[in-house]
Amino acid sequence: MDGLQKRLSSTGNGSVQRKLSLTLLLAILLVAAVAGMFSFHSAFGDAHELQDDVLRQVARIMDRQHLSPDGPVGEAHDQGGDEEARVIGRRLGQLPSSPGVDTGGPLPLRSTLADGLHTLALDGERFRVLVRTTSAGERIAVAQESAFRDEIARDSALRTVMPLLLLVPVLLWAVADLVRKMFRPIAALARDIDRRSEQELHPIEDGHVPAEIRPFVVAINRLLGRVAPSVDAQRRFVADATHELRSPLTALSLQAERLAHADMSGPARERLAVLCRGIEHSRNLLDQLLSQARAQASTAPPAAPLSVQAIYRRVLEDLMPLAEARHIDIGIEGTQDAQVWVGELDMIALVKNLVDNAIRYTPECGRVDLSVGLSQGHAVLRIQDTGPGIALAERARVFDPFYRVLGSEQIGSGLGLAIVQAIASRIGAEIRFGGGGDAESTGLCVEILIPVPNAPAPWRSPANPAHAA
Known part of the structure; x- marks a missing residue:
């Protein structure tokens, strides 16, 4: 719990630009993932639908051309071709004449299958089967292996999603760069304020500041407007007080010099020397205070x-x-x-x-x-x-x-x-x-x-x- 609170507090005190960029990037990734999944499943389903149309067309051709699925056309397959890509046709109710589908034999289909499309597991493999009653009253079945159909559908779906996968990194970079450029005026304003000395209390230029930051800049300018007179008053007080103190110290110095010419004992003269050094030290201190007040005051360029x-x-x-x-x-x-x-x-x-x-x-x-x-x-x-x-x-x-x-x-x-x-x-x-x-x-x-x-x-x-x- 303490670790979670620390992370939340650190996030709350973080950069607005970083949080905005991170939020937008996560939103884009989430939308891209959802859109990619939807596009993939949609393309996958459309590919299967097209493959089902192929089975319907084969069955329709067999019906119109009065082709027998029991002859060489229905059971033969190209030994040099892809066995998984073949379309198998047969008459329902016929017993298989070969050991199994893997060796090129007919499909062991039940004669009770209803007309329409079915997905069946035959001899350990899945097939997509279309059952149709011909115009002559015969019932035929046209089938294709599901693994081959799924592979084609998957490739088609991936080709549909691929442009989205390639454009998402470009979009992420564009959004991050756009956010950085949007915050560039704020960073420039921060650098300008950071380069100021303590004497530069003039207002901040808000002409190129975004509208969302302008109230903050206006508030800073009002604060500077209140602080500047106070700082100037303190500097004037130090300068005026230093200037006023110079006159009595000068008078004390003159009196000490006159007193030095008078007759006095040795101990008194030693004490007078200490007094003169103290007065001289005070005069030097006042001079430096006045110099410091002038040094801290803003002056016009030469x-x-x-x-x-x-x-x-x-x-x-x-x-x-x-x-x-x-x-x-x-x-x-x-x-x-x-x-x-x-x-x-x-x-x-x-x-x-x-x-x-x-x-x-x-x-x-x-x-x-x-x-x-x-x-x-x-x-x-x-x-x-x-x-x-x-x-x-x-x-x-x-x-x-x-x-x-x-x-x-x-x-x-x-x-x-x-x-x-x-x-x-x-x-x-x-x-x-x-x-x-x-x-x-x-x-x-x-x-x-x-x-x-x-x-x-x-x-x-x-x-x-x-x-x-």
Whole structure:
């Protein structure tokens, strides 16, 4: 009983297309089987009826031509022909003159048989016998072996059913293909919805959707219409709250800087340094929250492509003081450039967060290299450092907001890679990690693969490396 319930539940939760196809195929098979059986039996009966007509015609000819069934015509048979195919004629009441039917003798028929058709078992074999009274008053019998008649009737019936048996597989394939094509718009709609990001809450196009699915699409559009304002309100709240909090934190930072110039004891100055670091950390957190809110917000497509080299230079101008403070050798490798169709703010935020992480997690006197290349229709942005890298077990979680790698001594909020992931998802880019996956290797290489129209297929590595600080 439990197994039956499981099968029923699995069938109830299955594909409508699969169930419809299976139902139609079973119905066609059932109808074809019933039609085939009816056609077979009908053709089989018609063949027997024709064979009975042959016996009637033979008896009629014998009556009109006054042929004697007791002479050579009635008992003789062709030794070279098919013995089963012979038609035997004899006069009723005559005793058999030979041992039996198998040796070519006459049929042992009773003289009391009524006129008409009979199916009799004679000498262990079945015969179809027609009894007739001639115009001269004699009673004659014309017979044929039933096995031969059945074989002919069966062959005729099979020839009648054969076209149906050949066309049923074609019909099954045609129905399955028709059902698959009918459900193709639904599958295309599902793929279109599945490819959407969480920011794409615009209504679904229902122009090419079947009428049976259109109410469902309309309901989804109404739900998206209710969800979109709520999501936008949450994003605006985060952005507005972050913006409003920046002013008091800036004021606190200024007050802390003024207080640092005042005379105070050593312990007080140490506590002031801790306070300044906390204020700076809060300011960085607010900046990243604002960047994340912008990254998650949908933006209009860019009007023109951007130069990756130009984005690299702008990011280095902003982060060069941090790199110099940590004595990090940072620069751009090579002169290879790529043009990407991405918003300027998105590209700056994406590259800046990656470079900022590379600088912060690379030990002092380390190295951070930026490069770009083209490979198989993608612009490949590469940021490589000489830091500790990210363990393989941690790489699946580093994109979670506020998650930080265990054992890290750097002060951060854990939002940098979450922002990178949000931007990459929206622009259709792919993020890859390399290096730093085990205890023996050091450094981390982050690659961002951005689709580029008409990009050369082979990878072009940076030419003439010129590390610019």
